[in-house]
Amino acid sequence: MSRKIYVFDTTLRDGEQVPGAKLNLAEKLEVAQQIAKMKVDMMEVGFPSSSQGDFEAVRAISRKIGQDVWIAALGRAVEADIDCIYESIRAAENPLIHIVLGSSGVHVAKKFKKTPEQVIEMGVGAVKYASSLLPQVQYSLEDASRSEFEYLWQTIEAVVKAGATIINVPDTVGFAIPEEFGKLIYRINDRLKNLDPRVMLSVHCHNDTGLATANTLAAVKNGADKVECTINGIGERAGNTALEEVVMGISLHPAYYGGHTTVDSKKIYETSRMVSATMGLDIQVNKAITGENAFAHSSGIHQDGLLKSKDVYEIMDPQTIGAPAMEIVLTARSGRHAFMHVTKRLGFDIPEVSVAAIYQQFLTMADAKKEIYDNDVLTLLKNSGVPSSATSPELWQLLDYQLQVTGGLPVATVRLVKGEQEVVSSRSGSGVIDALYGAIMEAIGAPIELIDYRINSLSRGKGSLGKVTAQIRCDDQLFSGKAIEQDVMRASALALINAVNKMLLK
Numbered sequence: 001m002s003r004k005i006y007v008f009d010t011t012l013r014d015g016e017q018v019p020g021a022k023l024n025l026a027e028k029l030e031v032a033q034q035i036a037k038m039k040v041d042m043m044e045v046g047f048p049s050s051s052q053g054d055f056e057a058v059r060a061i062s063r064k065i066g067q068d069v070w071i072a073a074l075g076r077a078v079e080a081d082i083d084c085i086y087e088s089i090r091a092a093e094n095p096l097i098h099i100v101l102g103s104s105g106v107h108v109a110k111k112f113k114k115t116p117e118q119v120i121e122m123g124v125g126a127v128k129y130a131s132s133l134l135p136q137v138q139y140s141l142e143d144a145s146r147s148e149f150e151y152l153w154q155t156i157e158a159v160v161k162a163g164a165t166i167i168n169v170p171d172t173v174g175f176a177i178p179e180e181f182g183k184l185i186y187r188i189n190d191r192l193k194n195l196d197p198r199v200m201l202s203v204h205c206h207n208d209t210g211l212a213t214a215n216t217l218a219a220v221k222n223g224a225d226k227v228e229c230t231i232n233g234i235g236e237r238a239g240n241t242a243l244e245e246v247v248m249g250i251s252l253h254p255a256y257y258g259g260h261t262t263v264d265s266k267k268i269y270e271t272s273r274m275v276s277a278t279m280g281l282d283i284q285v286n287k288a289i290t291g292e293n294a295f296a297h298s299s300g301i302h303q304d305g306l307l308k309s310k311d312v313y314e315i316m317d318p319q320t321i322g323a324p325a326m327e328i329v330l331t332a333r334s335g336r337h338a339f340m341h342v343t344k345r346l347g348f349d350i351p352e353v354s355v356a357a358i359y360q361q362f363l364t365m366a367d368a369k370k371e372i373y374d375n376d377v378l379t380l381l382k383n384s385g386v387p388s389s390a391t392s393p394e395l396w397q398l399l400d401y402q403l404q405v406t407g408g409l410p411v412a413t414v415r416l417v418k419g420e421q422e423v424v425s426s427r428s429g430s431g432v433i434d435a436l437y438g439a440i441m442e443a444i445g446a447p448i449e450l451i452d453y454r455i456n457s458l459s460r461g462k463g464s465l466g467k468v469t470a471q472i473r474c475d476d477q478l479f480s481g482k483a484i485e486q487d488v489m490r491a492s493a494l495a496l497i498n499a500v501n502k503m504l505l506k
Helices: 025-037 052-064 079-089 105-112 116-133 149-162 178-195 212-221 243-252 265-279 300-308 336-345 352-369 374-383 432-444 488-505
Strands: 006-009 042-044 070-076 095-102 137-142 166-171 200-205 226-229 396-404 411-418 421-428 449-457 466-474 477-485
Touching: 006 200, 006 243, 025 042, 025 052, 025 265, 052 070, 052 079, 070 079, 079 095, 079 116, 095 105, 095 116, 105 116, 116 137, 116 149, 137 149, 149 166, 149 178, 166 178, 166 212, 166 226, 178 200, 178 212, 200 212, 212 226, 212 243, 226 243, 243 265, 265 449, 300 336, 336 352, 336 374, 352 374, 374 396, 374 488, 396 432, 396 488, 411 432, 421 432, 432 449, 432 488, 449 488, 466 488, 477 488
Parallel strands: 006 042, 006 226, 042 070, 070 095, 095 137, 137 166, 166 200, 200 226
Antiparallel strands: 396 411, 411 421, 449 466, 466 477
């Protein structure tokens, strides 16, 4: 039977150290509850001695999150910090005190200005004091990857005998490389299991050279019992190990890593988007697992292979992380196979004699707009006189819209059509997008919830193109729509309508 790899999320501690990502109490509670839904094993929720606000947030989360998740808070190896941690997490069902103290020569000599023996004494004293307050104590050897091994082990042995139940080995500045870090963890694990097999071995890797996930997985392969991660890999400087990458990496190769996690992977995508929106930190489009393009395909060769069999180019189903289905992005590089697939999905059967001419019109449009989405294809087919299939659902199209912004609330009016049905709706809102989307949702009349809305500029200057993405949820399913226009308000309307149409086609 494979061993369990414990997942320790530190989005609300290390992740929140990103400049500009400061959350208020209500936001922290919301994020903590969402992360708990993913069924992580442990959650580090703050540095309570840093400010009264952080203390209150840690205490509130400790009282709110249930017994299935250990709640941890971080502090320095001094009694004042440990007291602060204890007071903030004591109400948790499973509280964990996390102490950090440097172990590398540069930390000992330049940061603490103490002898190596004095630093070990500090660590031992802190662990003994923390153990007198709570049974679970994690000790982190800051900058472990740049530490001299025998001193590192001397410290580990001393703090374990003092009562530490988890030993955490951080690659604090992203210095490590996977092969060497794996060897380090193997050596520590070999000695630690002989010293006290009950002690958990953990790793915490930073991404300064882009190797955080690789180093973490190398550690798992070599005996680490626990991994410290953040959602979307956010964190200090270049960030931390991304939770979603480690969880799915282990999930794809359980035999190789000799372990498994109990994280609910179907909550990954939703949690990723929620953390991104709450913290105001965009996810890079090509981010592994959770990026916008992670399951999007624009190359004609790839599209052709995928349409023949998804496993030709996909190693995991988007649904395993709760993401919308694979998307075929039509571009000038898309072949006829992909174009015809999209037209059939939208409910149109192009006569064989017309295929070449319509495909050429598509390529001309693609050269101008770079990416082609459902509304563009619908317009092209309608203008070409291609009839829709009698068995396909009627889809919504935007005929016109109007925005009025005066001294009061903005008002949006939209005119939509679906088959023979034309609907006009007006709504006010707190902003123009709120009004526009309110009017569209009222006209459509479906029970949908807007989950995500983003605008990206694709070019510069007065005639620049704006790409809008709108994501909706209906009956616990996610649907994403996109549109590209010079007018970003029109693109916003079309993106939402494209998402609704995908829902109808589903």
